[in-house]
Amino acid sequence: MFDSSAHRDAELYCRVPCVLDVESTHRRPQMWWIIRSKSGTMTCWPDKSNSIDGRLVATQPDFQITPDQEHLQAQARDLRFHPAVAVEPKSLTVTQVESYNTDGYTKPIDVYSNDEITDLRNYFDQLLEQTVAAGGNSYSISTAHMKHGRVYDMLTNSRIVDCVADILGNDVIAWGSHFFCKMPGDGKAVAWHQDASYWPLSPSRAITVWLAIDDADLENGCMKFIAGSQHSGHLTYRQSDPEEHSVLDQTVDSPEQYGHIVVDDLKAGQASIHNDLLLHGSESNNSTRRRCGLTLRYAAAEVRAEMGWNAKGVVVRGTDTTGHWGNPSRPAQD
Ligand SMILES: O=C(O)CCC(=O)C(=O)O
Numbered sequence: 001m002f003d004s005s006a007h008r009d010a011e012l013y014c015r016v017p018c019v020l021d022v023e024s025t026h027r028r029p030q031m032w033w034i035i036r037s038k039s040g041t042m043t044c045w046p047d048k049s050n051s052i053d054g055r056l057v058a059t060q061p062d063f064q065i066t067p068d069q070e071h072l073q074a075q076a077r078d079l080r081f082h083p084a085v086a087v088e089p090k091s092l093t094v095t096q097v098e099s100y101n102t103d104g105y106t107k108p109i110d111v112y113s114n115d116e117i118t119d120l121r122n123y124f125d126q127l128l129e130q131t132v133a134a135g136g137n138s139y140s141i142s143t144a145h146m147k148h149g150r151v152y153d154m155l156t157n158s159r160i161v162d163c164v165a166d167i168l169g170n171d172v173i174a175w176g177s178h179f180f181c182k183m184p185g186d187g188k189a190v191a192w193h194q195d196a197s198y199w200p201l202s203p204s205r206a207i208t209v210w211l212a213i214d215d216a217d218l219e220n221g222c223m224k225f226i227a228g229s230q231h232s233g234h235l236t237y238r239q240s241d242p243e244e245h246s247v248l249d250q251t252v253d254s255p256e257q258y259g260h261i262v263v264d265d266l267k268a269g270q271a272s273i274h275n276d277l278l279l280h281g282s283e284s285n286n287s288t289r290r291r292c293g294l295t296l297r298y299a300a301a302e303v304r305a306e307m308g309w310n311a312k313g314v315v316v317r318g319t320d321t322t323g324h325w326g327n328p329s330r331p332a333q334d
Contacts (some may be wrong), residue, residue, distance in 0.1 A: 063143050065178065066198055066249050067307060075306050078203035079196050079234040081277050089166035091159075100167060100273065104230035107264055107272035111159055111211060117269035121213050123150050123334070124292060128181065138181035138292075139188070139247050143312055145177040145328075152177075152314070152330045155296050160209055161316045163273065167207055168300045171318035173325050175309065176297030179213075180247065182221050182285035189221070189284045191240045191251040194229075195297075196276035198250070200307045205300040206276040212266040213292040220291035221282050222265050223272070229258035229279035245284065255279050266293075301325070 083101040086092075096106040112120065127148065131141055144151040154160070155174045165172050182188055196204040216222035229235075235258070237250040244251060255261070258279055264272050274280060285291050299305075301320045305313065313325030320327070 063309065063312065065142050067200060071307060072198075072200055075200055075202065077196075077201070079277065080204065081230045081233075081275065082203060082205045084167040085169045086166040091162035092166040097166060100275065103225075103227040103262070104278035105225050105227070105262070105264070105272055105274040108266050108270040109163055109209075109273065110269065111157070111271045112269035114269065117213070120150075120154070121268065121292075124179070124181075124213055124294075128179075138179070138183055138186070141181075142178040143176065144179065145174070145314070145331075146312060147331055148334060149331045150334050151294070154211065154294065156314060156316050156330075160211075160271070160296065161298075164207065164209065164298045165317050167273065168205060168298060169318075171301035171320065172316050173299045173301050173303070173313040173320065174296065174316045175299055175305070175313035175325070176295065178295045178297075179292060180282075180295060181213075181290065181292035182282075183290055184220075184285055184288050187245050187284050188247050189245055190223075190248055190280075190282045191244050191246040192226070192255045192279055192281040193237065193248055193250045193252060194235060194277050194279055195274075197234060197237060198248070199276065200309055201276075201299060201303050201305050203303060204276050205303050207298055208274050208276070209271050209296040209298070210264070210266075210274065211271045211294045211296060212268050213294055214290050215266070215268050216291050216293060217265040218263055220287040220289045221285035222263060222291065223280055223282045223293070225262045225264055225274060226255050226259040226279040227262050229255070230275045230277040232258050232277075232279075234277070235279065252279055255281075 081104075084097045086097055089097050092106065092109075100106045127141065128138060131137070145155045155177050161172060161174070180190070195208060196206065199206065210223060214220075235252050237252045240246040240249050240251040264280075266272060298316075299313070301315070301318065304310075304324060310324050311326035311328070313327065315325060315327050
């Protein structure tokens with residue numbers, strides 16, 4: 001028997017719990033979900049499930065933050081820049097849409113008031129404390145909208161989705177939420193990279209809203225963009241060296257050959273939006289102030305996701321006519 005409240009559109013899936021012998025890859029055998037979507041796509045994801053009285057009780061799928069390159073390379077992906085579609089944007093200004101198309105990002109966007117972001121910061125402080133107590137760290141809170149109702153609320157906030165729809169069009173999927181929280185002096189950087197290079201998504205009609213939970217500036221390691229680099233396609237990268245202390249594992253060298261550096265400094269409650277092919281990164285936090293940002297990821301509904309990532313996508317605007325995305329409901333717990 002299988003219990004799960006993880007998916008609102010339960011009829012979209014055929015769920016088959018099974019144990020696969022993956023000893024050949026030197027990993028423990030574990031429980032997987034094999035999922036068949038309405039459109040017939042078969043996907044498979046590892047599941048951190050508990051077995052209670054012989055029943056499987058779903059907790060959460062274990063999506064990798066940096067998926068296996070072999071799997072990614074096996075997928076035919078269309079990694080070209082797709083400009084914003086809105087001729088008459090409703091929330092962004094025409095200038096902001098134009099700057100997104102030219103430079104690959106737009107900033108700053110005022111999202112939360114001082115009171116609202118203070119409340120959200122207090123929430124995050126508690127979440128971080130619980131995460132660390134459970135053995136995680138300040139970078140490990142990922143796919144958080146499938147576990148925490150308050151993160152789901154931020155991801156689906158109509159003020160944010162309105163801006164996203166001005167870029168991606170009327171049918172929008174919200175599929176990712178990951179805190180990048182640099183503690184003072186933790187030494188962690190994010191090497192220059194393109195998000196699309198990590199994601200099993202095609203075509204590359206996906207963007208990130210980077211929401212500042214704390215003030216972010218050069219001193220505490222805010223993001224930097226290479227303006228216009230989204231026009232250069234999928235760039236050559238190498239595996240990051242351990243000395244780079246990067247949170248992720250890809251590094252694109254000599255970034256300034258693709259454009260000039262722009263500092264993404266933001267006040268808490270503000271956000272920036274960047275394209276999935278835009279080259280970006282951040283240096284370590286050498287200040288005494290924390291720098292936490294919540295990355296909220298969106299895609300146009302026409303985008304196809306592999307490696308089971310379609311399970312994460314919430315339909316936040318318009319429709320998903322092919323039923324590709326899982327459309328998980330709001331988790332009950334904060
Ligand atoms: O927060 C950072 O410093 C990096 C975030 C990032 O790489 C991203 O949004 O993809």
